[in-house]
Amino acid sequence: QLVQSGPEVKKPGASVRVSCTASGSTLSTYYIHWVRQAPGQGLEWMGWIYPDSGGTNYAQNFQGRVSMTRDTSISTAFMELRRLKSDDTAVYYCATPSPYGDYFEYWGQGTLVTVSS
Amino acid sequence: DIQMTQSPSSLSASVGDRVTISCRASERISKYLNWYQQKPGKAPKLLIYSASSLQNGVPSRFSGSASGTDFTLTISSLQPEDFATYYCQQNFSPQLSFGGGTKVEVK
Numbered sequence: 231q232l233v234q235s236g237p238e239v240k241k242p243g244a245s246v247r248v249s250c251t252a253s254g255s256t257l258s259t260y261y262i263h264w265v266r267q268a269p270g271q272g273l274e275w276m277g278w279i280y281p282d283s284g285g286t287n288y289a290q291n292f293q294g295r296v297s298m299t300r301d302t303s304i305s306t307a308f309m310e311l312r313r314l315k316s317d318d319t320a321v322y323y324c325a326t327p328s329p330y331g332d333y334f335e336y337w338g339q340g341t342l343v344t345v346s347s
Numbered sequence: 348d349i350q351m352t353q354s355p356s357s358l359s360a361s362v363g364d365r366v367t368i369s370c371r372a373s374e375r376i377s378k379y380l381n382w383y384q385q386k387p388g389k390a391p392k393l394l395i396y397s398a399s400s401l402q403n404g405v406p407s408r409f410s411g412s413a414s415g416t417d418f419t420l421t422i423s424s425l426q427p428e429d430f431a432t433y434y435c436q437q438n439f440s441p442q443l444s445f446g447g448g449t450k451v452e453v454k
Contacts, residue, residue, distance in 0.1 A: 263443075273383075273391065273434055273445040287441055290348065323390055331397065332438035333381040337390035 231255075232324050232338035239344045240314050247310040248341045250324030257281045257305040261327055263334065264298065264309045266320040274320075279307055314345045349373055349437050353446035359454040366422040368449045370435035373416075379439035380418045382411055385448075386431045394433075395420065425451070 235249040250262060264276040277288035279298035286298050292311070300307045311318060322341045325334040350373035360366050370380065378398035383391035393402045395411035398418060408423045422429055430453055435446040 265445075272448045273385075273436075275436075275443040275445060289442060325390075328396065331379070332443055333393060333396040333436065334383075334391070335393055335402070340390055
């Protein structure tokens with residue numbers, strides 16, 4: 231089970247960090263992907279982190295603005311997005327793929343990030 | 348990046364109808380195509396993976412097929428709980444991507 235941190239309200243230009251905790255399992259076993267969804271819009275893949283090594287793969291749209299990290303001692307992954315803009319207002323999900331391919335079997339409950347002056 | 352184009356963006360249907368949703372990839376992705384269902388305020392739910400494999404626990408009225416770069420999700424007999432938005436997603440490229448979604452509404 232993936233449990234995410236609570237809602238955030240940020241001003242334009244600020245940064246936000248969202249956490250995703252693997253409850254009842256070892257984080258390092260699974261890739262953690264991040265997907266976001268703006269209000270009334272579709273799903274947008276942001277990237278992944280492999281907690282065991284710390285390796286990452288970011289979507290080109292977010293290169294230079296996103297960082298995905300982890301703390302395996304507390305089974306938690308983090309997604310930080312910098313230089314926030316109003317169109318970064320969205321629900322941010324973490325998700326884990328199947329061991330057999332990058333399709334998402336398990337999702338966090340989502341974290342609403344609101345960017346507003 | 349691989350672009351995924353879904354059609355239609357929305358449709359109206361009645362309980363018992365057969366519903367088909369299309370997804371086209373901008374380039375060849377073999378069978379690396381997955382389908383999700385999302386209801387308001389909820390995280391997406393995996394329905395179909397690898398174009399045509401039914402996820403455990405998903406009713407058999409859902410099916411997926413592939414032809415070249417065209418993929419189809421079919422609901423054989425729409426049930427009340429199936430009114431939702433459906434998304435396709437490719438995992439052929441390391442840069443994953445989703446389609447824009449198809450909202451299935453009550454007619």
